[in-house]
Amino acid sequence: MLxxxxxxxxxxxxxxxxGTGVIFHTVLAAFGLSALLATSLWAFTVLKLIGACYLIFxxxxxxxxxxxxxx
Numbered sequence: 001m002l003x004x005x006x007x008x009x010x011x012x013x014x015x016x017x018x019g020t021g022v023i024f025h026t027v028l029a030a031f032g033l034s035a036l037l038a039t040s041l042w043a044f045t046v047l048k049l050i051g052a053c054y055l056i057f058x059x060x061x062x063x064x065x066x067x068x069x070x071x
Contacts, residue, residue, distance in 0.1 A: 037044045 037047065
C-alpha cells in the first residue's frame with residue numbers, strides 16, 4: 001500500500017488532465033503545421049519528400065527477408 005496516499009480519484013483526474021493537455025497540444029501543433037504548410041511551398045515540398053522517403057523505407061523493409069528464428 002505504498003501508493004495509496006491520494007486514492008483512485010487522484011489517478012483518474014491526473015489521467016484526464018494529461019489526456020486533455022495532450023489533445024490540446026496536438027490540435028495546436030496540427031494547426032501550426034497546417035498554417036506553415038499553407039504559406040510555404042518549400043516546407044510542403046520538404047515534408048512530401050520526407051514522407052516519400054519514409055514510405056520507400058517501409059516498402060524495402062517489408063520486402064527484405066526476415067532472419068530465421070533461433071533453433
